[in-house]
Amino acid sequence: MILEALGSAVIGLVLAWAALHRLAHRLPTRLMVFATGVAGALFGDFVTHSALGPGSLVASLVGAAIVSAASLSLLLRPAGRLRRRSAPA
Template sequence: MLLEALGSAVLGLVLAVVAGNRLGHRLPTRSLVLATGVAGAMFGAFLTHSALDAGGVLLIFGGAAVVSVASLSLLLRPAGRLRRRSAPA
């Protein structure tokens, strides 16, 4: 179980670094991105381990990756400027 936790934390860190390198212009500060990636992966591993009990390490890492990517996607900002249209009077 300790290896699952460490592995999922490393997986979340790797996913956060990749997201920061590829989408750095659309993400907030790097420390927030790294913390969100690790926390999302740890929470995903916890959820998957709780749901599947001893379902296998690969399934737990898969759940960790899914939740980590989902939590990182919540940090994304729009690429361009938002156009605001005035409502007709």
Template sequence: MTLEVLGSAVLGLVLAWAATHRFARRLPTRPLVYSTGVIGALFGDFITHSALGPGSALLSLLGAAVVSAASLSLLLRPAGRLRRRSIPA
């Protein structure tokens, strides 16, 4: 159980690191991204472990990766400026 938690935390850090290098200009500050990645991975591991029970470490890590990636994707800002067209009255 302890190794599963540590593994999911490391997985969250790796995903956050990859996101900061891939989408550096579209993300907020790095501490927020790293903490979101780790917390998302721990929460995903908790949910998956609760649903499947003990003995499914690989599936728990997969759940941790999915929830971490989903929570990191919520931090992304749009790539370009939003264009608003004025509607003539």
């Protein structure tokens, strides 16, 4: 169980690093991105492990990666300026 948690934390760090490397201009501070990646991975591992039970290491790590990626995607800001019009077009 400890190795499973460490593995999911590493997956969260890797996904956060990849997001920062690729989308740094659209993300908040590095600390928040890394914390969100790790927290999302640990939560995803916990939920998957609770649902499937012990003995499903690969499935738990896949669940950790999915939840971590989903939580990191919530941090993204819009790419360009938003056009605001005073009257509906």
